Amino acid sequence: MIHLPVLIVVTPLLAGAISVLLNSRKGAWFITLLTSLFCFYASINLMQMVQETDVLSYTLGGWAAPLGIELRIDALSALMLLILTGSALLVSIYALKSVEKEIPEQNQVLFYTALLMVLAGLIGISVTGDAFNVFVFLEISSLSTYALISLGRDRRALHASYQYLMMGTIGATFILIGIGFMYVMTGTLNMQDLSQRLPAVADTNAIRAAFAFITIGAGIKAAMLPLHQWLPNAYTYSPSVVSTFLAATATKVAVYVMIRFELSLFGAEFSLLQMPFDNILLGLGTVGVLGGSIYAVYQSNVKRMLAYSSIAQIGYILLAIGLASESGFTAALLHIFNHSLIKGTLFMALGLIYFRFASTELSVMSGIGKTMPLTMAAFLIGGLSLIGVPGTAGFVSKWYLVTALLDASLWPLALLILLASVLTLIYIGKVIEVAYFRPVTEGRIRQKVPQTMIVALWIFALSNIYFGLNSDISFGISSLAVNQLIGVTP
Amino acid sequence: MSIELLYILILIIPLITAVGVLLCHKKPNVRETVTIIGGISLLFVVANLALTYDFKEPVTLTLLEPFAGLSLALRLEPLGLVFALVAGFLWPVTSLYAIGYMRAHHEQNQTRFYTAFAISIFATMAIALSANLLTLFLAYEMLTLFTLPLVTHAGTDAARRAGWTYLGILMTTSIGFLLLAIIWTWSLTGTLEFTSGGILAGKAEPAILGGLLVLFVFGTGKAALMPFHRWLPAAMVAPTPVSSLLHAVAVVKAGVFTIMKVSVYIFGIDLISQLDSAYWLSMLAGFTIISASIIAMNKDNLKARLAYSTISQLSYIILAAMLGVASGVMAGSLHIAMHAFAKITLFFCVGAILVSAHKTKVSELDGIGRTMPITMLAFLLASLSIVGLPPLGGSWSKWLLLQATMDAHNMVLLMVLLISSLFNMFYLVGIPLRAFFAKPVDPNYSRGIKEAPTFSLIAILITTAGCLVLFFLVNPAWNLVEQILP
Numbered sequence: 001m002i003h004l005p006v007l008i009v010v011t012p013l014l015a016g017a018i019s020v021l022l023n024s025r026k027g028a029w030f031i032t033l034l035t036s037l038f039c040f041y042a043s044i045n046l047m048q049m050v051q052e053t054d055v056l057s058y059t060l061g062g063w064a065a066p067l068g069i070e071l072r073i074d075a076l077s078a079l080m081l082l083i084l085t086g087s088a089l090l091v092s093i094y095a096l097k098s099v100e101k102e103i104p105e106q107n108q109v110l111f112y113t114a115l116l117m118v119l120a121g122l123i124g125i126s127v128t129g130d131a132f133n134v135f136v137f138l139e140i141s142s143l144s145t146y147a148l149i150s151l152g153r154d155r156r157a158l159h160a161s162y163q164y165l166m167m168g169t170i171g172a173t174f175i176l177i178g179i180g181f182m183y184v185m186t187g188t189l190n191m192q193d194l195s196q197r198l199p200a201v202a203d204t205n206a207i208r209a210a211f212a213f214i215t216i217g218a219g220i221k222a223a224m225l226p227l228h229q230w231l232p233n234a235y236t237y238s239p240s241v242v243s244t245f246l247a248a249t250a251t252k253v254a255v256y257v258m259i260r261f262e263l264s265l266f267g268a269e270f271s272l273l274q275m276p277f278d279n280i281l282l283g284l285g286t287v288g289v290l291g292g293s294i295y296a297v298y299q300s301n302v303k304r305m306l307a308y309s310s311i312a313q314i315g316y317i318l319l320a321i322g323l324a325s326e327s328g329f330t331a332a333l334l335h336i337f338n339h340s341l342i343k344g345t346l347f348m349a350l351g352l353i354y355f356r357f358a359s360t361e362l363s364v365m366s367g368i369g370k371t372m373p374l375t376m377a378a379f380l381i382g383g384l385s386l387i388g389v390p391g392t393a394g395f396v397s398k399w400y401l402v403t404a405l406l407d408a409s410l411w412p413l414a415l416l417i418l419l420a421s422v423l424t425l426i427y428i429g430k431v432i433e434v435a436y437f438r439p440v441t442e443g444r445i446r447q448k449v450p451q452t453m454i455v456a457l458w459i460f461a462l463s464n465i466y467f468g469l470n471s472d473i474s475f476g477i478s479s480l481a482v483n484q485l486i487g488v489t490p
Numbered sequence: 491m492s493i494e495l496l497y498i499l500i501l502i503i504p505l506i507t508a509v510g511v512l513l514c515h516k517k518p519n520v521r522e523t524v525t526i527i528g529g530i531s532l533l534f535v536v537a538n539l540a541l542t543y544d545f546k547e548p549v550t551l552t553l554l555e556p557f558a559g560l561s562l563a564l565r566l567e568p569l570g571l572v573f574a575l576v577a578g579f580l581w582p583v584t585s586l587y588a589i590g591y592m593r594a595h596h597e598q599n600q601t602r603f604y605t606a607f608a609i610s611i612f613a614t615m616a617i618a619l620s621a622n623l624l625t626l627f628l629a630y631e632m633l634t635l636f637t638l639p640l641v642t643h644a645g646t647d648a649a650r651r652a653g654w655t656y657l658g659i660l661m662t663t664s665i666g667f668l669l670l671a672i673i674w675t676w677s678l679t680g681t682l683e684f685t686s687g688g689i690l691a692g693k694a695e696p697a698i699l700g701g702l703l704v705l706f707v708f709g710t711g712k713a714a715l716m717p718f719h720r721w722l723p724a725a726m727v728a729p730t731p732v733s734s735l736l737h738a739v740a741v742v743k744a745g746v747f748t749i750m751k752v753s754v755y756i757f758g759i760d761l762i763s764q765l766d767s768a769y770w771l772s773m774l775a776g777f778t779i780i781s782a783s784i785i786a787m788n789k790d791n792l793k794a795r796l797a798y799s800t801i802s803q804l805s806y807i808i809l810a811a812m813l814g815v816a817s818g819v820m821a822g823s824l825h826i827a828m829h830a831f832a833k834i835t836l837f838f839c840v841g842a843i844l845v846s847a848h849k850t851k852v853s854e855l856d857g858i859g860r861t862m863p864i865t866m867l868a869f870l871l872a873s874l875s876i877v878g879l880p881p882l883g884g885s886w887s888k889w890l891l892l893q894a895t896m897d898a899h900n901m902v903l904l905m906v907l908l909i910s911s912l913f914n915m916f917y918l919v920g921i922p923l924r925a926f927f928a929k930p931v932d933p934n935y936s937r938g939i940k941e942a943p944t945f946s947l948i949a950i951l952i953t954t955a956g957c958l959v960l961f962f963l964v965n966p967a968w969n970l971v972e973q974i975l976p
Contacts, residue, residue: 384635387665388665389631389635390624390627390628390631391556391628391632396556396557398669399557399673402669402670402673403673403676403677406673406674406677407677411670411674414670414673415666415670418665418666418669418670419662419665419666421665421666422658422661422662422665422666425657425658425661425662425665429654429657433650433654437642437645437650437653468556469554469556469562470554470555470556471556471557471558472555472558475557475558
């Protein structure tokens with residue numbers, strides 16, 4: 001039990017190695033499933049432990065910080081772990097048939113290995129208490145992600161992967177430079193130590209530069225407008241399993257990095273008030289929301305539409321952070337959680353459509369309300385959640401976000417955000433119309449789609465409704481995390 | 491039976507009916523029976539609730555608590571009971587009408603139709619019973635979504651475009667304005683419960699409260715206040731049973747019900763009487779009344795004419811709420827019932843004319859009274875109710891409304907109401923008069939009586955009788971609306 005913090009990171013790493021050595025396709029899938037099951041179990045346990053003892057600290061190898069690497073799990077980390085491992089579990093169930101269909105046989109073992117590496121990397125980022133460690137895990141997850149994206153069937157997947165590689169490496173390098181500056185000025189890489197030593201040197205150009213580098217670097221990975229260029233292609237051309245997992249997790253972890261560095265390390269006062277980051281986030285967040293939504297309306301490829309929609313949703317989260325208030329941060333964390341449920345549902349539904357039609361163009365989806373009723377019903381639930389219809393998780397996020405905006409007396413912005421929901425209504429409505437109200441393009445045969453994929457899809461879809469009607473858990477964890485974050489600043 | 495159980499039954503019965511309809515897809519007669527049984531049981535339960543409920547001891551049933559401090563809950567109060575009774579009575583009647591209409595018209599997708607009807611009634615009942623703004627908003631949005639398949643029923647391009655207009659206007663106003671107003675109310679007062687006397691008094695500057703009222707009224711797109719009224723004529727592309735129940739009863743009444751409920755239980759009548767924006771909104775309602783009447787006079791298409799008449803009549807109720815006087819609240823609430831019966835009769839008649847005589851335009855109806863005497867007589871009586879003449883129920887609400895404008899010392903709106911009655915006479919009563927007394931345009935008319943399909947005719951007779959009964963036996967309704975403001 002005490003070793004759970006390190007086990008949750010190490011297990012996927014080891015599992016990856018084992019799967020590559022085993023070189024069996026079914027075996028690789030099974031290992032992935034077991035690993036994600038264990039990690040999910042671990043994250044629930046860690047969440048419960050965090051709720052009792054506030055922060056869990058674990059030193060790797062018994063070497064004490066600041067020389068040794070410390071793993072620090074607070075409520076925010078626990079929240080990220082839940083999202084990561086939950087998505088990983090559902091994606092593993094989904095992957096059995098999806099990977100069989102989409103990935104060439106000779107690459108499937110490597111696929112699962114890379115997936116496990118991505119999981120290991122993202123989990124590592126969430127639990128580590130050492131700044132340089134963040135960079136290491138970031139690179140582990142990023143490099144594996146580039147590999148995964150390139151395995152997409154479409155020829156443009158390679159280009160998309162390369163584009164993401166270029167931009168992602170720049171992002172990671174910026175973060176590294178920022179960490180380097182911090183190390184030079186404070187002499188430590190341990191996050192706790194950094195948060196104590198930084199205020200003394202905060203007024204130097206080096207630290208200000210460090211802040212800027214880290215923020216931009218994280219911003220690239222988070223697809224903050226205008227650093228978002230890699231996302232549409234990466235999501236569109238990657239295999240369904242990959243786009244689902246990325247949409248639910250990757251950009252959120254980048255936002256986590258931003259939050260962790262800004263609030264825990266630099267401190268809210270420095271980040272949001274001295275550096276005028278609150279206004280920057282408000283501005284870029286709003287532009288992200290509007291730009292992402294408007295672009296989404298004009299897409300004919302539904303996967304690309306959802307990719308732009310993700311940019312808009314990240315905009316909501318950044319906007320909420322930019323409010324620099326307790327309600328704002330809570331709304332942001334809540335939406336990080338809820339959005340993974342929403343996008344998980346939507347991308348999994350698209351994956352099922354791709355499974356059957358080898359395309360996610362809108363024209364292909366004509367009439368599938370009748371031929372793929374379960375898939376479309378789940379898509380509908382996800383879509384309603386994205387719009388923010390009451391009764392869904394998306395509504396809960398929207399509620400808290402608008403409340404936070406009104407608390408800050410920014411009611412024109414609140415109106416703008418709500419009108420952006422109308423844009424969401426338009427592009428989701430387009431898909432619903434084509435699916436339910438256009439004639440079926442092929443015969444009215446109800447083709448069998450794999451049950452594992454449907455089951456995973458519906459777990460995601462139903463959790464939208466569950467967390468939409470009962471926000472105790474999601475709100476509770478978010479509030480706890482925010483209390484710890486704001487209380488942590490020295 | 492406990493009150494909580496009655497609440498739950500009121501919500502569950504339409505849902506079970508919907509499931510039953512889906513299951514009986516292959517057997518149309520059984521399917522229709524399920525709908526009728528569902529409607530009658532619901533009416534029975536609502537009537538039971540009406541007789542056993544004591545408004546001095548309100549009963550709340552909390553269903554869920556999605557947010558900290560906010561719940562989805564049901565609580566009955568007099569205004570909600572008016573709405574529930576109206577919708578509960580008219581659902582089985584409309585189902586009866588629909589059976590005649592859909593079969594005579596050889597409509598497709600009838601199972602989808604009856605299912606969507608049933609779940610729309612579920613949403614309507616949830617609106618009527620809602621205990622707070624969150625529940626109301628959830629049910630309101632559900633109503634928009636559940637009625638969409640009914641609006642686009644025909645599946646034609648025109649129907650789809652109408653569906654987009656419908657969805658677009660209603661969801662833009664509800665998400666953009668109404669949700670904003672609700673969240674703002676919560677952040678100002680910390681509660682969303684409907685409370686006698688309102689919750690907003692003194693919580694913010696009058697300018698802010700005035701703006702909040704504007705957001706609420708414009709946010710309720712279903713009340714079709716100009717300029718957010720376009721969805722109503724667009725929705726006329728739906729089959730007539732849809733137009734009658736939803737756009738004479740459920741959807742539009744949900745809109746004005748919301749405005750009335752917000753005025754009485756969130757703002758409070760006293761606060762409304764002090765707000766400038768209430769005055770301007772009542773003027774806008776007056777403008778809507780007159781301009782919608784003028785547009786109606788120029789429409790040859792029967793359903794379009796009735797659509798604009800509905801827009802006009804809805805603004806009667808909005809006007810009544812914005813006057814800020816007790817008699818206004820009574821008048822508006824009474825008009826919810828009176829107008830529902832009258833308008834549904836008119837739509838029933840129009841549908842009957844379409845199915846039996848295949849006519850859709852006013853200009854084609856000269857002399858049709860000879861072929862469809864019962865229908866046109868019903869049309870006449872219902873029109874007189876809308877105009878507000880005794881012995882029809884509409885006279886009570888019209889009278890009370892005139893009284894309310896005088897109580898609020900607003901002579902302009904008094905004139906608006908009187909002029910509007912004249913317009914109603916012209917564009918509504920004119921139709922049956924020409925039907926009976928003018929020479930037939932179409933020579934086919936002289937070939938004997940060809941009335942509406944039987945089931946539809948029975949429905950027409952029931953609702954027409956309702957208009958008459960509501961005049962003579964108005965006391966129960968009067969007592970009910972008197973209790974809204976203690």
